[in-house]
Amino acid sequence: MNLRQIEILRALIRYNTTVAAAQALGLSQPAISNAIKVMEDQAGFSLFERHNNRLYPTSETRLLLEDVEAIFDLHERFESRIKDLRESRAGQLRVVATPPIGHGLLTRTIGRMQFLRPRVRTYFDIRRYEGVLLAIERHQAELGFLLGYTGHPGIASEELLAGEMVCVMHPDHPLAQHTVIEPADLRTHRLIALERGTKLGDGVRNAYEQCNEPFNFSCEVRYSNSACALAESNVGVAIVDPLTARSGHFNVAVVPFRPAIAVRAYAVWSDNRSLSRLGRYFMDQIRQSILNGTDFTKG
Structure with a gap:
């Protein structure tokens, strides 16, 4: 049986008459009667007993009922999954x-x-x-x-x-009140550098070169998170991306850095x-x- 035939079988079991099943499925009564004949020919046994124009499932059909409901439960879950995927749920x-x-x-x-x-x-x-x-x-x-x-x-x-790199430091650091920090301002302070060879680390080094300032650092780290954690512990000043600086994970002062390094x-x-x-x-x-x-x- 195909899914449409199983749907007809289910309706007949539920409504007991071809007329009611036809109305529920939007089909004609002759179409339902013909479907019963075809299904019984395919099954090789009677699916219904007929009494006073009503249909009663045979014992064999009642055995099939559990599988019929399982098929429709699976179909409903399938339709629900399609809807969930359509609505990104x-x-x-x-x-x-x-x-x-x-x-x-x-x-x-x-x-x-x-x-x-x-x-x-x-x-x-x-x-x-x-x-x-x-x-x-x-x-x-x-x-x-x-x-x-x-x-x-x-x-x-x-x-x-888009944004620009910033300086981060302990809130009590002498540079915390500056409106802008340049490489020259960091000469006498410990610098926490981002790793050479990374885009952010090389960007900071290029800014120092642009200002003809020697790039001296006391600590080098791979990630801006590490740099901010060290700055929070008053290890030094770090020049990091603004996403990390303003993530809210660190209690640090954030000051613009110049020359601007676009990120x-x-x-x-x-x-x-x-x-x-x-x-x-x-x-x-x-x-x-x-x-x-x-x-x-x-x-």
């Missing part, structure tokens, strides 16, 4: 990010999506810049988020927001795969978070 999403975006903007957006779409399962990972691009290339994640994206074959991107945040995804409905929904939530927040203000 279910499914799974894999995202990967570098720490500055991942530890602030992204975690808040994931939290909001989990509240709005509790049946969505999110897989979230923090990686270095190269690791984010590799995860997208290998389709290990649908969406990636990073700073300073400069283009990569096979990867599409969208610029989300841009991007979303990336595979160019040969269109974003899923859930991926597009997540991007909408990211954009909304940016509009509603102050994660990445200038200076």
Whole structure:
């Protein structure tokens, strides 16, 4: 039997007459009667006993009833799953990010999506810049988020927001009251440097070179989070991205740095795969978070 025939069988069991079953299914009474004949021929036994123009399921049909209901329960779950996917209420999403975006903007957006779409399962990972691009290339994640994206074959991107590097330090630090800090202001203070060879670390070194200032540091770290944690402990002054500085995770003073070092945040995804409905929904939530927040203000 096909699904339509099983639907007719179910209606006949429920309503006991061909007329009522036809009305419930929007079919003609002769179509229902013909369907009974075809189904009984296929089954090889009678499906109903007929008494006073009413139909009563045979013992064999009653045995089939449990399977009939199971089929329709499965069909209803299938239809519900389609609706959930259509409305981005279910499914799974894999995202990967570098720490500055991942530890602030992204975690808040994931939290909001989990509240709005509790049946969505999110897989979230923090990686270095190269690791984010590799995860997208290998389709290990649908969406990636990073700073300073400069283009990569096979990867599409969208610029989300732009800002400038800032100085962070203990609130009681002598430079905390400055309106702007330049490399010359840091000569007599301990500098916490971001790792050489990274986009942010090299950006700071280039700014020092632009000002003809020697780049002397007392501590070097890989991530802005580490730099902010050290600055909070009064180890020194760090020049970091504004997302990390203003994440709210650290009790530090934040002062604009000059010359300005531009920082841009991007979303990336595979160019040969269109974003899923859930991926597009997540991007909408990211954009909304940016509009509603102050994660990445200038200076």
